[in-house]
Amino acid sequence: MQKLYLMRHGQTVYNTQHILQGRCDSPLTNEGIEQAKRAAAWLREQNETFCLAAASPLGRAQATLDIVIEQMPTLSAVPRLSMRGLMERDYGGYEAGPVELLPVSPWDPGDVAVMSGGESQAGARFRIAHALDDLMQSCEGNALAISHGSISKLFKTIWAGRARCEQDVALGNCCILVFEYDREAHSFSNIKIENPA
Helix, strand or coil, X not given: CEEEEEEECCCEHHHHHCECCCCCXXXXXXXXXXXXXXXXXXXXXXXXXXXEEEECCCHHHHHHHHHHHHHCHHHHHCCEEECHHHCCCCCHHHCCCEHHHCCCCCCCCCCHHHHXXXXXXXXXXXXXXXXXXHHHHCCXXXXXXXXXXXXXXXXXXXXXXXXXCCCCCCCCCCCEEEEEEECCCCEEEEXXXXXXX
């Protein structure tokens, strides 16, 4: 059975400043770079082969993938995709401002940001579900995808009823969610969460 390794990007300057990122961007910190290296070391220990590596087009996700590929030279031989479907949620007018100005948790914002030009919950759900299904359908082996915290959590909750996940932990920077994928059913199951960073 295929596996999806869905990874959050490394720590950014905005993460340390408690600024809501969404679609705006911020560079990785030194700790974020080290987190990506530790995550790559954990991935190497899994002894898996990958048919492709993908990342959100946002700089923090691309930089994280650059580090992982540098630490795992076998990944440089597989196709690398930049996928808009893996982008973080759009928080509209709340982006680049203090997280505490968002009246709800950024991890589960519902439709609060829609009135300020942000993305709806249904839109985000559709986008990430289809992006990762398309990713898995595009190759017959395992895939690595680097995305963002809130959108990864939303993807995890889509499969909560069908997937088994005994860990209910925060999705820290460079955490890795591992899903099994059934190509015929277009479904994900058996979630495992690793926080190697």
